[in-house]
Amino acid sequence: MGAAQRSRRWLVPVTAVAVVAGVGTLGPVVADASPKLPEISAQELLAKVQTAKVDGLSGTVHSSADLGLPALPGVTGGDSGSASGQLTEFLSGEHTARVAFAAPDKARVSVLDNMAERVLTTDGKSAWAYDSAKREAVKLQVPEHKSGKPEKLPQSYDPQAVAKQFLAAIDPSTKVDVSGTEKVAGRDAYKLRLTPKTDQTTVGSVTLAVDSKTYVPLQVTVLPRTGKDPAVEIGFTEVSFAVPAANTFTFTPPKGVEVTQPKAPTTRPDVPKSLPGKPDTAKKPDIKKPGTAANEPTVIGEGWSSVVMIKGVKLSGDGGPVDQFLAGAKSVEGSWGKGKIVTSKMVNALITDDGRVFAGLVTAQTLQDAAAKAPR
């Protein structure tokens, strides 16, 4: 065996690397070919989304968010117990959840965590929250008027008219078009794209993938103005429109699980919120900072360029991780005073020295303009 012949054998592992890398990176792209569907106008599509009605569905939802938020040193992920923890948790990273829904009021969401699972389920009569890591089940009360009676929209409601109104309302600020088709969760879908007309926002576009048969939104993608990787993408990876069995939604607290029942009537779990069927088309780009109950946030501006202002925030002074983090931020000043500006792919924030925080899905300049207009 000659040396050349022998070294040629190394082509085999090199090919293996290429094949593995190719399958891993190109595989998903090939599967995403755009299907051929009959033409539809944005208004028609919007009207169909409004009337979309399914008796039940089940599937797997995958969400990934990359807002480019800087990781605060010493602040880890989310404490699943608190609402603010859950918010920060879903603003970063990837999550998978199993969802099921049956008309009119049965719903179940199981968030598949690493070696754990959090379940929220309601069969219309009772609602349960279960956390497998803590092995705790909480029985939640379902508000009386919700049980049994389906949530009906006014009968006079004409989807075509609503679609028209909606388009008219957002027309000055947003361009709406059908930007093509794609396959989502193995189903053919239209892409309804909302593009802000202003250049003051960091949002490039919001795209809804709408199922071509049931007109249920299957995926929402938010693209930033710069870059082509989605900032937020949430959608089905698997979906079935068969009505799930009734026992999907019931929950029997198993042996060895601690059951608590809060005495005060709690609000209905936000289960249906994350379900499709109620598309968040009028998504307003506002960010609410949690944990400042005493200081009600004020919204400055409207539409895509709205900025949220929170007054009297005390962020610095204790030399903690926030201080260290802000020390690296860019200093800016203007007619409004002095402050630090924190920028990321999507969310920008301006923290003034007099304790005001301006934040929004807007450019740094828009933040400063808002600060100049804002009341002290």
Add this chain to the structure above:
Amino acid sequence: MSPSSAVAEAAIARPSAGRHTLALFKSELQLVFGRVRTWVLLGVLAAVPVLIGVAIKLSGAEGGAEGFLGQIAGNGLFLIVASLGLSLPFFLPTAVTVISGESLAGESSLGTLRNLLTAPAGRSRLLAAKMVALAIFCLAATLTIWVAGLIVGFILFPVGDVLLLSGSTISLGEGLLRALAIAVVIALSLLGLAGIGLFVSSLTSTPLAAMAATFGTFIVLGIMSAIPQIDVIHPWLLMYGWTSFADLLRDPPYWDAIGRNLLLQAGYLAVFYAAAWARITSRDIV
């Protein structure tokens, strides 16, 4: 495969081995499981459930810990799952590293590899036999924990219906089957590392160097998966999907992540097995 080469190889290297492929595989298994260190490793793995079980029994922590550990006191079956889960990040990879580092470099250091390599047609087959023996060792390692966990868990703790992550319960028998499936999935999860070990082992004639290099690679990959700034490459790292075994305890089991993990392991195995093959078949006989 010419019979003469098989005979030559078998005759020189392993007088006990027959002329058939099956015999080569059998002798390879005898080689792996005939070593004392293999049994010491399996013994250490079997001690994991014993240690965890005794510790929990003595401390009597009822529902203190989160996750599978906290469930052991209530149901001994979870001792199997917790032991497998806790062995996965360190003990199991160590065992696989030792055995895979030994596989080719060990023959090399003893001088037996030279004899094996003089039969060129037998080299691919030799490598296949080594890999199969490694895979069987991976399975033996996780099954050891399964059996030890089963025995200790049933002796020390009450057993009964199994609470799944989704909040529903299944019968004990089905729970045992799911635990067995976890053992198999974890064994398959180790194949990527076994492939790396086999390749490294083909590069050197010092088993200890092969083990150190393989374990070093494993540690580096582990550190890389802990650095958030490079999360773009995380899905490509060996241990990215290792914890997906817990998806078998959902109702119904969630297969996506497990499938992705096994595909990744297959990818690692294909690349490093091919590299080991290229190395072993083009190697000069010294």
